[in-house]
Amino acid sequence: MRLINLHPDRGTRLVLGLAPFGALMLAYLIGSAVRLAANPADKLLPALTTLAASIERLAFLPDPRTGDILLWADTLASLARLGWGLGLATGGALAIGLAVAVLPLARAALSPLVAFVSMVPPLALLPILFILLGLGEVSKVALIVIGVMPVMTRDLALAAHALPREQIVKAETLSASTWLIAIRVVLPQILPRLIDSLRLQLGPAFLFLIAAEAISADAGLGYRIFLVRRYLAMDVIFPYVAWITLLAVLLDIGLTGLRRRLFPWSELRA
Known part of the structure; x- marks a missing residue:
């Protein structure tokens, strides 16, 4: 065989x-x-016993200085930034991608800009964002949005363009308006792709989050990693890297389950 x-x-x-x-x-x-x-x-x-002791200290014992349990405080801070960034990016990508896919005028006006922005290295914009938006949460969220949304927008537009043209023609022959075609024909078929596109952008989103937190933050997973690196505290860095990876995996699994639950027909088409 x-x-x-x-x-x-x-x-x-x-x-x-x-x-x-x-x-x-x-x-x-x-x-x-x-x-x-x-x-x-x-x-x-470090030995596994050292890693275990560090995990116990980070995840279960309050910090003597702040009183917070560091791992969970950092996780909540990072997930809040990530949630805002991915939420805004997903909403923006859906709105612009749908407009570009359905409206030729929007495609002519926005496609070149979206393609141009998607080629700009997002990390190169980080100093500019800090200067324009300050060192607070807005600049960190903005970096995630800028880094993720253009790629998702192009992906959705390509998925919409791949839909059979006959579907649009049939809807037009039934007197469907542009709005109705966008909402009832195009949108339901690109929503599964939107979730898959979001899954593919989890890795870059975490990258942008950690980069922003490493430069300016007082809490967060990236902040903690870069804070302890000067002490070569690998017993802290390794667990944090593993935890970030686990969070990304769990988010990916959750999004996959959400797509299968909401759009079971997409599995059959794939």
């Missing part, structure tokens, strides 16, 4: 999926043991 036709069963898929993670964990344990054997004070690859 050719390898291209060899499909693993469910148990084999589970083993193959977990194997790379097991290999990474084994490599870390070996590297940590080697470095700690050479230098017990080494901070680069």
